[in-house]
Amino acid sequence: MQIVVRTLPGFTFNVDTQQSDTIRNLKEHxxxxxxxxxxxxxxxxxxxxxxxxHTVGSYGIKEGSEILLILKMKGCIVL
Structure with a gap:
């Protein structure tokens, strides 16, 4: 099934996944x-x-569902 992944700036893309995939598998996709x-x-x-x-299906994620992707930013030094 395809789901939509949206980033905070509003960029979207589709990813193929299965209800039985773990969220870790989804991150790999x-x-x-x-x-x-x-x-x-x-x-x-x-x-x-x-x-x-947990699995994709355990959250009720279905074909066409939209997932929000937030990037974990590592610390940086501003000079």
Whole structure:
């Protein structure tokens, strides 16, 4: 099934996944599509933070559902 992934700036893209995939698997699909490492991804669906060990289906995510992708930014030094 395809779901929509939206970033905070409003960019969207589609990702193929299955109800039986874990959220960690979904993050790997996002990495394959956009080269964003899974450890830098935070995913939300209906304002709920998605846990890596749970399945896509356990959150009620279906064909066409929209997931919010928030990037975990590592600390940086501003000079």
């Amino acid at each position: 996002i990495y394959a599509a956009q080269k964003i490492p899974p450890e830098e991804q935070k995913l939300q669906f209906l304002k709920v933070n998605l846990k890596d060990s």
